[in-house]
Amino acid sequence: MRESPLERLRDEPIYRLLKAEVAALKERVPEGEVFGEILRCESVSPVDDRISFYRRVLAQMMQGEFPRVIPADPCTEIDQFGTSLALFNRELDHRFAEARALVELTAEINEGLFVEEVLDHVFDTFSNLVPYTRIGFSLLEDHKVQGRIIRTDWLRSESGNIRIHKNYSQPLIQTTLGGLIESGKPRILNDLEEYLRTRPKSDSTRRLVEEGMRANLTWPLMVKGEAMGFLFFSSNQKNIYDDVHTKLFTQIAGRLAMTLEKAKLYQRLTKRNHFIRKVFGRYLTAEIAEVLLDDPSALRLGGQMRKVTVLMSDIRSFTSMSERLSPEQVVMVLNNHLDVMVKVIQSHGGIIDNFIGDAILALFGAPIPRDDDAARAVACALAMQRGMAEVNERNRAMGLPDLSMGIGLNTGEVVAGNIGSKTHTKYSVIGAPVNHAARIEGLTKGGQVLISDRTLKEAGPQVLTGNRFQAKVKGVDHPVTVHEVEGLTSL
Numbered sequence: 188m189r190e191s192p193l194e195r196l197r198d199e200p201i202y203r204l205l206k207a208e209v210a211a212l213k214e215r216v217p218e219g220e221v222f223g224e225i226l227r228c229e230s231v232s233p234v235d236d237r238i239s240f241y242r243r244v245l246a247q248m249m250q251g252e253f254p255r256v257i258p259a260d261p262c263t264e265i266d267q268f269g270t271s272l273a274l275f276n277r278e279l280d281h282r283f284a285e286a287r288a289l290v291e292l293t294a295e296i297n298e299g300l301f302v303e304e305v306l307d308h309v310f311d312t313f314s315n316l317v318p319y320t321r322i323g324f325s326l327l328e329d330h331k332v333q334g335r336i337i338r339t340d341w342l343r344s345e346s347g348n349i350r351i352h353k354n355y356s357q358p359l360i361q362t363t364l365g366g367l368i369e370s371g372k373p374r375i376l377n378d379l380e381e382y383l384r385t386r387p388k389s390d391s392t393r394r395l396v397e398e399g400m401r402a403n404l405t406w407p408l409m410v411k412g413e414a415m416g417f418l419f420f421s422s423n424q425k426n427i428y429d430d431v432h433t434k435l436f437t438q439i440a441g442r443l444a445m446t447l448e449k450a451k452l453y454q455r456l457t458k459r460n461h462f463i464r465k466v467f468g469r470y471l472t473a474e475i476a477e478v479l480l481d482d483p484s485a486l487r488l489g490g491q492m493r494k495v496t497v498l499m500s501d502i503r504s505f506t507s508m509s510e511r512l513s514p515e516q517v518v519m520v521l522n523n524h525l526d527v528m529v530k531v532i533q534s535h536g537g538i539i540d541n542f543i544g545d546a547i548l549a550l551f552g553a554p555i556p557r558d559d560d561a562a563r564a565v566a567c568a569l570a571m572q573r574g575m576a577e578v579n580e581r582n583r584a585m586g587l588p589d590l591s592m593g594i595g596l597n598t599g600e601v602v603a604g605n606i607g608s609k610t611h612t613k614y615s616v617i618g619a620p621v622n623h624a625a626r627i628e629g630l631t632k633g634g635q636v637l638i639s640d641r642t643l644k645e646a647g648p649q650v651l652t653g654n655r656f657q658a659k660v661k662g663v664d665h666p667v668t669v670h671e672v673e674g675l676t677s678l
């Protein structure tokens with residue numbers, strides 16, 4: 188006996204999808220309703236009765252959004268049933284599209300994107316699933332004067348007449364959003380013009396209406412029972428939102444609530460690190476600042492023994508010159524000098540340990556040691572002396588006197604680390620090599636670079652030296668050998 192078309196239908200994938208959909212409907216439809224009783228009927232065993240049963244289910248499902256195309260009649264032709272299956276397939280496609288969009292949203296969020304990027308993804312991805320002309324995201328914040336406020340943190344709109352811009356804020360007490368926080372549930376306003384007529388003092392509603400918005404769907408974003416902000420979907424059409432949209436948007440809001448908190452924390456951390464880099468950047472190169480940020484122990488008190496090359500520079504006769512200048516001129520002279528010198532030091536990978544009046548103490552080898560620390564320190568000193576031409580050009584343009592500078596370098600083992608207290612900490616070095624560098628600098632004349640015997644050995648044969656002499660310096664029992672640097676063969 189040949190198998191009938193209805194019997195063959197049992198083996199088709201769509202048949203299994205129908206069964207799965209009916210099983211899901213059983214869980215959603217309250218007991219006692221007529222449709223619920225049909226769903227829970229257990230007597231549909233013959234093939235014809237089972238197909239008829241599914242037809243009735245499909246017809247009920249499609250009431251409202253789709254026209255009813257199948258009568259509740261067991262004699263319905265198979266082509267009519269095919270039409271129903273096509274409509275049902277459209278419904279499934281729509282649900283699968285929603286699921287895919289939510290999965291993509293979660294994947295995008297888990298990559299650690301900024302809040303703006305997450306919300307841009309929502310705006311671009313969900314426009315084919317739900318109606319909106321505008322999406323806005325606002326944060327709840329505490330204000331010293333206004334109390335708790337709601338501030339717009341992000342928005343995108345297809346309207347060319349935006350009236351609620353980023354950073355627009357209102358005291359929460361002046362809005363009706365407090366009730367949403369208490370309930371934790373979304374709110375649909377399908378006629379904003381009518382809502383404004385009943386609440387003419389609502390500034391945010393008035394602005395939305397002026398933008399051309401006519402309906403709005405609002406979600407409180409809750410994290411562990413606490414509200415962190417609101418998500419607003421707005422449309423330029425009235426009566427556009429219903430429970431179907433609420434269910435989908437609730438899923439969006441649920442995902443965003445946790446992930447937006449993570450994204451905001453990430454954003455604040457990035458801004459904090461940018462600030463630290465900016466502050467460190469006044470003393471360190473960007474590379475060294477990155478290392479200190481990545482090292483969890485970077486802010487702990489304490490130090491380590493490090494081999495460093497210490498560079499000490501000082502302006503010749505600055506004290507006597509400053510007595511002839513006004514305080515404002517003294518500051519201008521110093522700023523012109525330090526601006527050029529700091530750039531040169533940082534370009535050679537050194538860090539500024541301290542400004543001591545007109546003197547500069549710079550380090551090579553801490554906190555990051557390199558094989559060529561001494562050679563780079565010598566190259567830096569020569570570049571600083573060349574940079575004095577730019578300093579004096581600036582000074583002459585401001586009617587200020589020319590300057591000359593002496594530089595001394597020494598290499599040795601020091602204690603390097605964070606020195607100070609829990610409330611005030613400074614990265615610095617301590618040890619005799621620092622004092623020796625200062626003593627060598629004291630032997631220099633304007634335009635001269637003097638280095639210790641050890642610095643010369645560490646820097647290597649590329650350093651070209653001229654005059655070599657021994658000098659008795661304070662704090663050292665024996666004379667020290669000092670070399671005058673004339674140039675470098677290469678670096």
